[in-house]
Amino acid sequence: MRAVLLNAPGEIVVGEVEDAGVRESTDAVVRVIAAGVCGTDIRAFAGRPGPVMGPACGHEFVGVVEDFGADVVTLRRGEVVVAPFMFADGVCVQCVRGVPTSCRAGGMWAVAAGGAQAEAVRVPFADGTLVPVPVDVTDERIPAVLSLADVMATGHHAIAGPGRGVPGVVAVVGDGAVGLCAVLAARAAGVERILLLGRHEDRLRIGKSFGATEIVTVREGEAAAQVLEATGGAGADLVVDAVGEQEALDTAFAICADGGALSLVGGPHGGIDLMGCFLRNITVSGGLTPARRYLPELLDEVLAGRLDPSPIFEATVPLADAARGYQLMADRQATKVLVRV
Template identity: 55%
Template structure:
């Protein structure tokens, strides 16, 4: 089969790899219909992470079950399924607590495993991992459903962690797909104000459509002054940090009010503040690796019905051969998020 393979910094190739196949009795093989390129895929592409050439790429996909192991009970060939960005066994204490990303038998697609940017994937613990989609789901809704593999639950995870709600002023740091989904999740929670940091016109427009009440385009003190103005001199009660760089973490710290909460859901590539600053300001730090499988049921009906529509984060569509160009476009910020039709 064909799949996207990392060739080093700035290099994604489409190559022949071994066919996905059932190995364990709890496995399924899923023939991919839609996949995506994620912002976290770009860290290695930009050379900001050391990854040797060869690993598979991609961790967001949905498709059709092609084959199941003998112990798979809930799924049958032909079922249309969504995969969260990590698999999990569904029975360990972490899974029972809803923290599927801490499953000791879990893992993430790609690397030495089949990646989402390919023709098929072997799925461990298929019954616990895969979410069967309603038979009547409209094909036009599938891109929106695909966001539930990662970016939409991650936005929700940020909002849930801070407790943002109707009386909350929210700042979103990051205008990528996760940041935009965090705006949508904050609107869903009824936040009083949603301030999005963005200096990119196309992304700002999506953010406004998703519910941002203010787009902050300034730098440094300009942004802080505007947030203080909008929050009567206090700062935001909830800051959703959706990037993970040192600059974005520092920006979040500068915009949150004392006693407020910061959700860190961007893949971290910066140092967290020292305990003294957190202590003296009574700050709450939350977030982390999103347990997407546990959050998908809260969102699925709304997305399938169209009441919640994250699909506009996809502003580029390619086929499998177009994946290298999609990485280039996203790294150059000429695309927010690429949809891959297999």
């Protein structure tokens, strides 16, 4: 079967790999109809450190169940399903506690299992991983459903994770797909003021349509000063870092209100001032998003027409043209790319 492969930094090809098939009685085989390109994929494409090293690519997919093992009981052949970005057994203590991303038997697509940017995927622990979607393959909501596999679930986790009620002011650092989805999640939660910090006009336009009430386009110290001025010196009750680089982490810390919360969902590649958090009573939350936990409720919202993250997909490419999709994201010409299979 065909699959997207990262041969080396900057070198994406579509090549032949072993067909996906049932190996264990709890496996399913899913024919992929849509896959996403994520910022994590672009880090690997750029040769930067991260979980994805190649050659397999992709951890977001929607597809159709083609086959499954004898112990799979919740699926039927021919139904559309969505997968979270990590598979999990669904029954261990971590899964039961609501943290399937900590499942010791689980792992991430393209790291511990085959890549999602392929014609098909073998899904371990299919019952604990896959979520049926009551639509057909031509449904116009497929892109919105695909976003739930990772970025929309992560945006939701950024807002819902702290568990401190609805904050009065939320600031989101970063205008990538995760940051934009955090804005959308904040609006859905009823947050009245949402400040979005970013520098890309097209993305900021999406952010405004998603519910951002104020836009901050300056950087570092200037950004912090602008947010503090806008909040009367208090800062934001909840600050979402959707980037993870040191500059973003520093900005997030600087604009967080004393007694507020930092929600780190950008995959931190730097550090934060722990003593500063201690002295200012700042709660640090976030973490690796338990997307499988959120999928059913978010899917219900999409199917009911109350949630539509699909505008984050600014380009669609066929599987054979995946390299162009990667380049569009690397060049900041698309917030996120959907790969049609």
